[in-house]
Amino acid sequence: MVHWYESSIDRQLREAAERGEFDNLEGRGKPLADAGRDYEEDWWVRDWLRREGATAGVVPPTLALRRDVEDLAEKVDRLRSEREVRDHVAELNERLGKARVGLMDGPPVVLPPRDADVVVAGWRERRTN
Template sequence: MSDRQARGVERQIQEAEARGEFKNLPGAGKPLPGIGQPLHEDWWLRQQSTRENIGLDALPPALRLAKEIEQLPETLDALGDEAAVREALDALNVRIRKALIGPIDGPPLRFGLRDVDDEVRSWRERRG
């Protein structure tokens, strides 16, 4: 960008500010969401899916699995009994195993099968 262009942009910003176009913007005076948290490799996709309210079904399978793993404690906590928790974990492991064996759309998986007994133990602890 040339100096002339930069001055023009700066002038437009100052004029918009004088007109009050930057007042009462959503999030004004609040910290940026996610500040201080490490960026995930797919940060841009997460941001886009949140902004556009895209559900899990729209994500490539690898990212869908990663999102399921990320939300696993909340998902399991919503289940009423241990049998349902074990069933959900078994179904998740089937999808993970399939992704590990064959080609899958999206980035490489950075996780493996879930240990059902460990996850059930964590579920019990969270329940108190």
């Protein structure tokens, strides 16, 4: 007597195949696009660019957001007033909130919001030096 275990996922796949749900899939019988390639760390970026028809100069919004966080001091140093700095930080924090809950395309972002008082203090200090 042979005992075998079929997981819920395996059962669902088997039943779907028996119903013919995989018979007319797009690309059936064609090789996988990346088969045989060496592993690349940024494979998902290349795949996203290809799927979205984007150019190499375009990145997913969450990656652009990460870059904006890294460049925050440089960006606010170009602003002329404390109000502009606070508005910039508020807009950045709003985008960070959307990214944390998955409302933006791209890899997940777990960056905390930026403290406007800390950013303003740094902005003031750099202006006096």
